[in-house]
Amino acid sequence: MxxxxxxxxxxxxxxxxxxxxxxxxxxxxxxxxxxxxxxxxxxxxxxxxxxxxxxxxxxxxxxxxxxxxxxxxxxxxxLSSGGNLHPIQKALIDAGAVQCGYCTPGIVMELYALFTKNPNASEEEIIESLSHHLCRCTGYEAIMEGAKLAQSYLKTAKPS
Ligand code: FES
Ligand code: FES
The missing domain is CATH 3.10.20.30 (Beta-grasp domain)
Known part of the structure; x- marks a missing residue:
């Protein structure tokens, strides 16, 4: 109904x-x-x-x-504001972690939730959150690099 x-x-x-x-x-x-x-x-x-x-x-x-x-x-x-990519999106691109991009929105939102709750999430916590995501093309090393880069971008990002 x-x-x-x-x-x-x-x-x-x-x-x-x-x-x-x-x-x-x-x-x-x-x-x-x-x-x-x-x-x-x-x-x-x-x-x-x-x-x-x-x-x-x-x-x-x-x-x-x-x-x-x-x-x-x-x-x-x-997530993006005024046509600018969110730091997590930018980091994944910079790390070469986006190929077809089909898995990317889910990974970005997962990392957003993780880093909002815990900006200092450990490598193990990042791995644990990414373990819920499948990617057919990039390889998980680049995605992990992108996640760590995102964490550093977020710490230096100027509030908009
Ligand atoms: S479409 Fe929801 S977990 Fe795969
Ligand atoms: S970049 Fe293609 S599925 Fe992840």
Whole structure:
């Protein structure tokens, strides 16, 4: 049965009519046209659908849309400002960690949640967060380098 939910996406209040079976990724991509969040396995394996919900990295392919009432959702579209890439996006590019880029939005959002909560996350904590993500083309060494570079960029970034 259809129902309405109210939540915030990238800082904007939204009211969306949803069906009971829909997941967050369906709402983002099909109803709000935020297609930066990618569909992959849809069974919790690849991490390409990760967005940040109330400060926590979540797999949008498994989060029921009915649970979204009053939440704050951040997607890859909400990260860059004024046409400038977010430091995490820039770091992954600088480290050569982006090839086809399909996995990249999920990795960026995972790292965003990690470094927002813990700017001094250890190498083990970064590895643990990246272990939830699959990449078919880049190789995980470059992604790890990009993550560490992102951590240093974030520490030197000027507030905008
Ligand atoms: S599409 Fe959600 S984990 Fe793969
Ligand atoms: S860059 Fe292609 S899947 Fe990761």
């Amino acid at each position: 259809a129902q309405k939910i109210n939540f915030r996406v990238n800082g904007v209040r939204r009211t969306v009519e949803i069906e009971g079976w829909e997941k967050l990724i369906d709402v983002l991509r099909e109803k709000l046209e935020l297609t930066g969040t990618k569909r992959g396995c849809e069974d919790l394996t690849c991490g390409t659908c990760v967005v940040v919900v109330d400060g926590v990295a979540k797999r949008s392919c498994s989060l029921a849309a009915t649970k979204l009432e009053n939440t704050e959702v951040l997607t890859i579209e909400g």
